[in-house]
Amino acid sequence: MLKIKHLLFLAFPVLLINSKLFAQSGGKIAGKIIDQKTSETLIGATVGLQGSTKGAATNVDGRYVLTDLQPGTYVVVVKYIGYQTKSISDIVVKAGAVTNLDIVMSEATTTALKEVVVKATYRQASVASLYAIQKNSVVISDGISSELIKKSPDRSTSDVLKRVSGTTIQDNKFVVVRGLSDRYNTASLDGTPLPSTEPNRKAFSFDIVPANLIENIIISKTATPDLSADFAGGNIQILTKDIPDQNFINLGAGYSYNSQSTFKNFQSGYRNTSDYFGFDGGARTLVDNFPTTAQIIGPPRLTPKQNLQSIQSLNNDFTVYNKNAFLGQSYQFTLGNVQEIGKNKNRFGTTIALTYRNAETTIPDLVRQYNNFNFKENQYKFSTNIGALANFAYSFGNNKITFKNLYNRVFDDIFTFRTGSNNSNGSYDSRFYAYDLTQKSLLKSTIDGDHKIGAGNAKLDWSLGYSNIKNDQPDQRKVNYLQSGPNEPFVASITNLGKENARFFSKLNENIYSGKVDFKLPVKMFGQTSNFKAGISSQYRKRDFNARFLGIILKDGTSDIRLRPIETLFGPNAVNSGAFELDEISAPNDNYNAHSYTNAGYIMLDNKISEKFRAVYGVRVERFDLKLNTLDPDQQQPRAELNNTDFLPSVNLTYSLTAKANLRASYYRTVARPEFRELAPFSYYDYELLATQIGNPLLKRTMIDNADLRYEFYPSAGQIFSVSAFYKKFANAIEPSIDDVNSSTTISYFNSKSAYVYGAELEARKSLDFINDAGFFKNSTIYANLALTKSKIQNDDNPQLLEHDRPLVGQSPYVINAGFQHNAFDNKLSVNILYNRLGKRIFYAGGVNFPSVYEAPRDVLDFQLGYKVLKGKGEIKVNGTDLLNQNDTFYYDKDKNPAGGTGNTFKRFTPGSAYSLTFNYNF
Incomplete structure (x- = not known):
């Protein structure tokens, strides 16, 4: 690899x-x-x-x-x-x-x-x-360029996306566009599709792509036939840097301070030097000759010697290590090189970039107070992100070949210590330890060709792409201690395997192969130059997922070993004494493999009907085939299978009211298909959600009819005022289905009978030169975007559900982004202040016993101060993020109390404010 x-x-x-x-x-x-x-x-x-x-x-x-x-x-x-x-x-x-x-x-x-x-x-x-x-944009779209990214404190693509009109981010990495959650959005990198990076949901983790590698981001909110139709909220197109205009080398270094973690006590489990470079190093993974599931659960079971050797091969270091968290670190190296070759001055360009980030952050005193739970927990996150970009392009005559490569790796190691009571199990108090490492990587290579054909402006474009996604959880470990009374000792619950005593190993590996060819031919119609386009594309996805639930159980439930502290609970003397036995919980659905083919073709016409009127219309046809299999020996056919051919028309109309104003209208049909994980009947207990997630093999695809209307006015270059309205109607919308009748909640998915979303967006960006065309006001710009959205979905047919209809999961009734930019001293000094707020949105859908969990609104204020030094070649930046550090509250909306209320708090915490100092220098 x-x-x-x-x-x-x-x-x-x-x-x-x-x-x-x-x-x-x-x-x-x-x-x-x-x-x-x-x-x-x-x-x-x-x-x-x-x-x-x-x-x-x-x-x-x-x-x-x-x-x-x-x-x-x-x-x-x-x-x-x-x-x-x-x-x-x-x-x-x-x-x-x-x-x-x-x-x-x-x-x-x-x-x-x-x-x-x-x-x-x-x-x-x-x-x-x-x-x-x-x-002259064909579709209704919003975006952000590399120049604006540089003027913000954003470090990852997910940070950048929350600045775009109508866009919000969940869990600091998943995108919500126009109130539609990540599963209704699609993304591409350098023209080829991005896969889901998550093992338990359809979502791309946008924190995996560093912001400094981005040339621009465009979110298309309406569809044209040449775009992939698998979206309803937005089609997010990320372009990385191509041929530079001149040679350069850029070096950057930065350090950050977090208000609630830096230089304070930081707890963690086992740590290896390789963790700082984003790789586990193998210390947490199962050895190659580790017993199979059949050997462990038998019959026959492992011999005492085999049992002991297998337990000894595991990493049994459960010590909670204490240190002081260091400053967050970030380093980057970027090289741009361009050469002219031959007498025709053909151009060969290269962009190379390396990035490194490491941070230790703490969420102290996270509170969970609802139902039988009264918990308080501390979470400590050790995170390393490494990335490399290598882009090459050769332009010769009327041809251009581009080879783009991106590799990025995220290493997140989270240690959680939870205390408090769970009255449902009859205990007085508990102490819960969780050691949870996730390793995600993305490798993407794309080769593109652009060619002019004939004497006109006809073009042939083609691309071939390969992507590999890995998401591994090596040895997620959980141990719980229970106290039966106020004066009783804490006893480790290690006599059997369960949700709070297990070791989870999983590997997700997905490969994607894609290719497409597009042809464009200028034609004369109505006395105007129009463009005819046609193209074909194909994508093949192959995923393999493997999971094992292992654990070490105590043979003698009365042994004093249960009284040992976590540091020595599985110590060598206890293990070597033969007190433990290796066990495994196995189900035929723990492993699955799946593949899908998406073949598409389209024709479209970008038609200039008159000087003022432009119509872009056509049809896209997509054929989708999917098969998913598990290891169930009784399975006679694929557990999940989809075969659909969809005709997806679209029309985008633009009327130029004046030289500075457009009126746009559009209709288009799109589709949202189930993700592999939503179909897979694999059952996984999420200790943070306190719920089990499982797929539904019977899911159908969603069909969406969309309509948009937009007025946009450009008072001067770089400035805009726009107002938009949109409506979306869903057939068979895919939403979470919640079963909370039993003590453990189960989350699955269902196709709703009907759903709709409608809303409006307002965006304005204006220089203050209308106040005074000189000095401070001339160099100052204010901007804001507001999205108002309403949605409604019919829940499944269970008459006992508390909510028979509700908003879509992840949909906010309003989203506000605002900012102020100022440049001074001949653009040497730059100031950027950013504000974000979103209305309460469903984080977790309700069931029979509990209503939906909402995320409460909070105000987020960021800033960046930059100053160019060393004759403009160097720049010092001071960044501040989440300066207000307000509570992030998730609550059951029982009494419409936005603060959560006693007994309604699903979780409440403060993320902490962060301040960073960075220096960049261009050679």
Whole structure:
């Protein structure tokens, strides 16, 4: 398997190829040439300097670069057949720097031979191009660029996404768009789909992709036929960095302080040096010759010698180690290299990036007070994140080949100590210990080709992708001590295996292979240039999941070993005495494998009907086949099977009310398919939810009809005011089904009879120059987005349910994001203040005995202060996150009390405020 060291091997030759990496060079002018009406890139446009023979032609991406320019002021002239020639003046070039200039071109209005030259200044051209890109988007979408990411304290993609209009994040990693939970959203990285990273839900963990590796993120909230149709909330497209405009090396280092963990007591279980590098190192995994399930449960069972050897092979170090938590650390290295090859100045570009983060955080005094539970617990999380990116691209003539690779690994080791009472088991008090390590990794490789075909602007694009997801839990360990009375000793519950005395080992491995081909052909219709597109795609997914519930049980229930503290409970002398026996809880559904094929084809027309009216319409056809199997010997056919062919039409209409305003309307049909885990009948007890999760093999796919309406106004470049309305109707919506009749709650899934979501979004971004076009106000910008959403779903047919209809899980009635940005001292100083709040939302659906668990609203305030030093090559940043540190409260909504109330608190804690200092330097 390709690891970081292999990516480094790929990157190393790049460091050797270009010996001039640090040499001072002339300046550059670089950018894109785009169509004014559609923002489509123009291939083969000629870009030259007035009064000079120096020039370049745009490549298949519509990009150009003018290199080796002496410092000074230039005039750029752009020519393209069928378009008006454009002349842009006042372009300032500095030594060793790139001046970015995107240029919009207008089609010629006459066939006369006399050339028409449109003149503009550098600022006018830059503003015009930004307008065109903002205004000419085909679909209703929102996004965020790398420049805005740099101005926020965000470290991961999940942090970034919560800044986007109508988007929220659950558990700091799962995305909710327009009130629809992660299972109704889909994501792609560099044009190919991302899989679910979670063993117990359909969700991609966005904290796995570091923010500094992102070029931009676009969330498409409406569909076009060329987009994957497996979404209802949003299609999240993440692009990593491609060919740089100039050579660079960036080094960064940062340290962070957490208000409730740094330099304070930090508890953990066993720790290995390799943990700091994101790898377990094998100390927690089962040895290769560990007995099989059949050997353990028999008959015949293990011999005493085999039993002892097997127990000794496990990591029986249950010691609770104490230390002071250190500062959070982050380091990054990014290299960009671009070379011109041959007399045609073909370009070969490379971007290499390495990232490292490590943090020790604490959640103290987490409270659970409901039903028979009255718990208080401390959670300690040791987290390491390592990542590597290696992107290569070669642009030659009207062709471009790109090879992009991303590897990222998350190592989360959580130790939980819980005290308190559970009256349901008749005990007076308890002490619960949980040692829980999760290792997640993502490896993704994509090779793309872009080609111009013929004399026109026809294009053929193709891509091949491979992804590998791993999610391992090696040796999740749980031990509970019970006290039968106020003066009685605490006794370890180790005489049998159960929810609070077990060792859980699981491995999830999923491979995804994908490919697609897209063809675009410009055509003339209604006197306007339109674009016909068609394409095919295919994806194959293969998942293998294996789990084992093991444990060491005490043979003699009266033994004094039960009175030992956790540090010596499974000590060598007790183990070697033969007091313990290895046991296992086995079920035929603990292991499953599944695969799916998704084959799709589409045709669409991006049709400019008139100067003001644009229609993008077409149909997408998707064929989906899925099979899931378990190890159940009585299984005669797949436990779950889906075979569907879906015709998914869409139409997006845009009317340009003015040069600065659009009115948009759209209708589209999409689909949401069950995830492997939602179908798998594997049963897993989650000690944090205090519930068992199990899939439903009978689930059907969900069909969704969507409608959107949006007005958008661009008062000036980079500024926007928009208001949107949307409606979604679901057939067979997939939602959690809660069975809480017994002492242990079970969570499964069902297809609802009906469900709908509707809402409105408002977004505004405006410079304060309308107050005063100078000084402080000219360099200040305020922005805000507000989403109002309402949903309703019919629960299943159980007449005993407390709630027969309710909002969708994860849907907030409102979401507010706001911020203030200011630049000063010739952009050396930057200030960014960010605010987020969301309305109460269902975290956990209700059942027969308990209503739904809601997450209460809380205010989140972040800031970033940046200052450029060392002639602009270095930048110091001071970040603060969650400054208010308000309680995060999850409560049963029995009496509509948002504070939870006595006996209603599912959990309540404070996450802590964090402050960091980082330094970045560009060579």
